[in-house]
Amino acid sequence: MARFFKEEAKHAIVGKRILELASGTGILGLHLGLMGAKHVVMTDKESMKQLLQCNIAENDMLLASTGKCGRVQAACLVSVPVSRCCQFAHSLAYTYILSLSHTHTHPHTRT
Numbered sequence: 557m558a559r560f561f562k563e564e565a566k567h568a569i570v571g572k573r574i575l576e577l578a579s580g581t582g583i584l585g586l587h588l589g590l591m592g593a594k595h596v597v598m599t600d601k602e603s604m605k606q607l608l609q610c611n612i613a614e615n616d617m618l619l620a621s622t623g624k625c626g627r628v629q630a631a632c633l634v635s636v637p638v639s640r641c642c643q644f645a646h647s648l649a650y651t652y653i654l655s656l657s658h659t660h661t662h663p664h665t666r667t
Contacts, residue, residue: 557654558587569593569652570624577655580604582611584654585628592624597650 561569570592576585579598589596598608612619612628619628 558584561588561591566591571626572651573649574652574654575599575650577653579608582608586611586615586619589619589626589628590622590624592622593628594626596626596628598628 569588571594573595574585574588574593574597576588576596576598579585579600582598585596585598598612600608
């Protein structure tokens, strides 16, 4: 998915608010931050939160050095259905909701 955004949709990320579901190690979210996303929230189960926070901290200087990255952070969502996550994300005006298997956009979100 990171390759898709880099090669096919690089300008679609700049200045956008992104919620990533089931982020794992956070590689995609960090990549999108480096590409210029305004705000990236990477989520996963509680047992992954510490790893996500560590990876964000390890890459903090790199993210800051680009001058393009806004805010990248880790959060925890425990056993929440995707439809509920989408409602939550729309209420916070996320432009994109990403997960390994699908991407959802809402026509009324603000950038």
